[in-house]
Amino acid sequence: MTLFIEDGAPVIVQGMTGHQGMTHTARMLAAGTNIVGGVNPRKSGTTVDFDGKQIPVYADCTEAKEHTGAKASVVFVPPRFAKGAIVEAIEAGIGLIVVITEGIPVADTAYVVELAMREGVRIVGPNCPGLMTLSANSDAKGVNLGIIPDGIVSRGPLGLVSKSGTLTYQLMGELADIGFTACLGAGGDPIVGTTLTEALEAFEQDESTKAVVMIGEIGGQCRARGCAMAHEHMTKPVVAYIAGFTAPEGKQMGHAGAIVSAGKGTAQDKKEALEAAGIPVGRTPGQAAALMRKVLDTLPQL
Amino acid sequence: MDLYEYQARELLEEHGIPTPKAIFAQNSHEVDQAAEQLGFPCVLKAQVKIGHRGQAGGVKVVKDRDDAILTSEEIFPMTIHGHKVSGLLVAEAKNIIHEYYVSISVDRSSRDFDVLATANGGTEVEVIAKEHPESVKRLHIGALEDFDLEAATTMARNIGFYHADVDQAAQILLNMWQCFKDNDATLVEINPLAKIGDPDDESSKSLCALDAKISLDDNAAFRHDGWQRFADPVHSDPFEAQARQHGLHYVHLTGEVGVIGNGAGLVMSSLDAVSDAGKDQGNDIAPANFLDIGGGASVDVMRHSLSIVMSDPQVESVFVNVYGGITSCEQVANGILAALDELGESKPIIVRFDGNASQEGLRILNDSRRSSCMYATPWKKQHRKRYVSLQPRRRHVDDTVY
Numbered sequence: 001m002t003l004f005i006e007d008g009a010p011v012i013v014q015g016m017t018g019h020q021g022m023t024h025t026a027r028m029l030a031a032g033t034n035i036v037g038g039v040n041p042r043k044s045g046t047t048v049d050f051d052g053k054q055i056p057v058y059a060d061c062t063e064a065k066e067h068t069g070a071k072a073s074v075v076f077v078p079p080r081f082a083k084g085a086i087v088e089a090i091e092a093g094i095g096l097i098v099v100i101t102e103g104i105p106v107a108d109t110a111y112v113v114e115l116a117m118r119e120g121v122r123i124v125g126p127n128c129p130g131l132m133t134l135s136a137n138s139d140a141k142g143v144n145l146g147i148i149p150d151g152i153v154s155r156g157p158l159g160l161v162s163k164s165g166t167l168t169y170q171l172m173g174e175l176a177d178i179g180f181t182a183c184l185g186a187g188g189d190p191i192v193g194t195t196l197t198e199a200l201e202a203f204e205q206d207e208s209t210k211a212v213v214m215i216g217e218i219g220g221q222c223r224a225r226g227c228a229m230a231h232e233h234m235t236k237p238v239v240a241y242i243a244g245f246t247a248p249e250g251k252q253m254g255h256a257g258a259i260v261s262a263g264k265g266t267a268q269d270k271k272e273a274l275e276a277a278g279i280p281v282g283r284t285p286g287q288a289a290a291l292m293r294k295v296l297d298t299l300p301q302l
Numbered sequence: 303m304d305l306y307e308y309q310a311r312e313l314l315e316e317h318g319i320p321t322p323k324a325i326f327a328q329n330s331h332e333v334d335q336a337a338e339q340l341g342f343p344c345v346l347k348a349q350v351k352i353g354h355r356g357q358a359g360g361v362k363v364v365k366d367r368d369d370a371i372l373t374s375e376e377i378f379p380m381t382i383h384g385h386k387v388s389g390l391l392v393a394e395a396k397n398i399i400h401e402y403y404v405s406i407s408v409d410r411s412s413r414d415f416d417v418l419a420t421a422n423g424g425t426e427v428e429v430i431a432k433e434h435p436e437s438v439k440r441l442h443i444g445a446l447e448d449f450d451l452e453a454a455t456t457m458a459r460n461i462g463f464y465h466a467d468v469d470q471a472a473q474i475l476l477n478m479w480q481c482f483k484d485n486d487a488t489l490v491e492i493n494p495l496a497k498i499g500d501p502d503d504e505s506s507k508s509l510c511a512l513d514a515k516i517s518l519d520d521n522a523a524f525r526h527d528g529w530q531r532f533a534d535p536v537h538s539d540p541f542e543a544q545a546r547q548h549g550l551h552y553v554h555l556t557g558e559v560g561v562i563g564n565g566a567g568l569v570m571s572s573l574d575a576v577s578d579a580g581k582d583q584g585n586d587i588a589p590a591n592f593l594d595i596g597g598g599a600s601v602d603v604m605r606h607s608l609s610i611v612m613s614d615p616q617v618e619s620v621f622v623n624v625y626g627g628i629t630s631c632e633q634v635a636n637g638i639l640a641a642l643d644e645l646g647e648s649k650p651i652i653v654r655f656d657g658n659a660s661q662e663g664l665r666i667l668n669d670s671r672r673s674s675c676m677y678a679t680p681w682k683k684q685h686r687k688r689y690v691s692l693q694p695r696r697r698h699v700d701d702t703v704y
Contacts, residue, residue, distance in 0.1 A: 023598075023628075080524055105486055105522035106408050110445035113413050118446070129627070147597065149627045149658060164567020165597065169627045169657060188566060190488070191413045217567055219410075243570035246577040246589065250304075250352065252520075254551040254566025254594040257410070267574075284575060 002133040003182035010036040015076035031150035032141025036068040061092035072096040083108035098145040099125035109191045123193025128185035129165035161199035162215035174289035181209045188255030197230045211237045218244035219257045219265045228277030237295045240281045241288035242267045306349045310516040317481040324393035333374040336392035343395045350385040358382045401494035415443040421462040423494040486522030491515040548606045557588025560611035560620040564629045572623040598628040604637020619650045626658025635663035
């Protein structure tokens with residue numbers, strides 16, 4: 001178990017038969033993920049061919065879980081139906097729900113996140129690139145849940161958690177020669193199922209992860225402090241990058257959560273909070289990668 | 303989306319929260335009529351989506367007709383903290399006995415809804431929180447919770463409303479919560495929630511929302527008819543409007559370098575890179591816009607994006623930064639060429655590709671022999687300096703890493 005999921009765990013895809021769902025299910029399968037079913041009540045009983053592999057479509061998550069023993073679900077359902085789809089997965093008892101969908105109303109997210117916490121279910125996202133783990137066993141493939149491109153990195157000692165999709169790929173690329181245990185996209189919305197802080201805690205628990213790269217962005221005010229506090233309880237070094245030093249106040253920068261309001265949530269504030277807690281912060285992705293290399297040099301051995 | 307005060311008070315009224323009588327006016331003639339109807343003295347309040355308008359001279363009490371017209375003619379042309387005044391709210395003046403502050407907002411850290419309140423309202427809550435932290439109460443409403451009158455009454459007592467105000471305050475809290483939920487708001491703030499009336503006549507006193515700020519969740523627009531009732535065609539930026547039509551995330555900024563990329567984080571990071579390079583070079587060149595083409599952008603998405611950015615007269619050069627994950631750099635390259643075909647080549651473009659199909663993308667640009675394009679990969683410091691240089695250069699492809 002690297003992060004929230006075991007190698008080879010059976011996975012279903014909600015919204016598999018849509019355009020995004022089809023594209024990314026094919027990619028996830030190609031990356032070695034054990035996709036065992038899709039969910040779409042209107043196409044229940046049919047199968048979809050992915051390069052010769054037949055993936056059955058079920059009416060709902062409960063039926064899918066009964067037939068496949070699914071441990072995780074990846075959600076590509078459009079925003080207006082996302083809340084219902086996630087509630088369905090929680091009620092079916094699926095332990096890990098990775099929500100890729102962008103544009104879910106925050107009230108809906110608040111509802112499903114609280115329900116998931118009550119039921120002991122982990123949500124990753126929404127509005128995130130997903131979760132990718134790399135197997136410790138060189139014969140086995142890891143699990144790729146979402147849209148993180150396969151093949152950028154291989155297994156290594158780093159963990160990565162990020163508010164942003166593309167910057168995740170950027171940092172993965174910069175540190176590709178070192179390698180990762182897992183990369184988790186926490187998502188760019190104001191409320192997410194797994195916060196940066198929770199991801200740090202999970203990487204702290206994971207034996208093979210030796211250091212963590214954290215990518216943040218403007219918006220909110222408590223996250224950086226939360227991370228700084230979490231870091232006090234961490235034995236592993238963390239290096240951070242934050243995007244949006246030049247973002248003007250009051251303008252939402254693409255992500256629903258990325259907005260500096262009333263002078264709060266600036267990149268500079270976050271940088272200072274993190275640095276005060278002993279977390280070095282790069283001014284560019286390249287600089288963050290260089291800082292991580294320096295940190296790794298100080299570790300006894302990997 | 304932030305609402306103007308006059309729109310926010312409309313929503314409060316719809317949810318049974320008392321507000322002073324007020325009329326929205328767009329010229330001094332309308333102000334005159336409105337003031338006549340409401341009586342003197344009354345208050346003229348500049349409608350801008352930014353705080354501190356009072357200190358900037360955007361709120362004035364007027365005592366008669368001449369005063370109203372002259373004052374309104376002063377306020378209408380004002381720009382307050384960079385925001386043009388979009389109109390005036392003419393409101394009846396109230397005798398304020400006491401001021402409370404109450405807001406409901408989305409709480410990112412506790413992942414529920416936050417009620418922030420103080421019995422010492424009037425000024426900004428940040429100031430109060432600094433000077434009298436003990437007086438600011440923070441309470442939570444859970445997403446699965448049933449917030450009812452009983453819970454609202456307990457909350458009103460906890461906030462420290464005076465005994466005589468608790469019942470009305472509880473009803474207002476409950477109505478605020480309903481307003482917040484029904485409208486998919488991310489913020490409903492009443493400041494001040496004032497106790498008004500004749501100080502000597504107990505029966506005349508009541509609570510009234512004298513000013514309000516409401517922000518709505520853009521993601522929820524689909525279940526509110528696209529928020530059409532709050533559309534602001536006159537005062538919206540033409541480039542932002544055009545981008546919205548194509549479903550692009552665009553923010554107009556003040557600099558000279560157009561910035562286009564895939565993913566909000568990468569675009570923000572690119573803005574930082576451009577500003578930093580401007581500082582390094584000592585010419586203070588800055589980004590002209592934020593434009594996120596999103597994941598898996600097609601040729602057309604890139605074509606529209608570049609057309610919008612290039613048509614901005616403020617833009618002197620463009621920096622395209624794409625890390626291909628789902629997005630194919632090949633599609634982006636074809637989009638760039640399609641836009642250049644339409645526009646002609648007027649401004650230098652600096653392109654950085656990495657990841658999915660980056661080599662193919664660079665080859666397409668290279669083969670096209672556009673004199674205005676310069677390409678660089680990967681994103682290294684020596685290139686970043688060039689990203690913001692404005693002179694068109696000879697074509698330059700650095701594909702040494704691939």
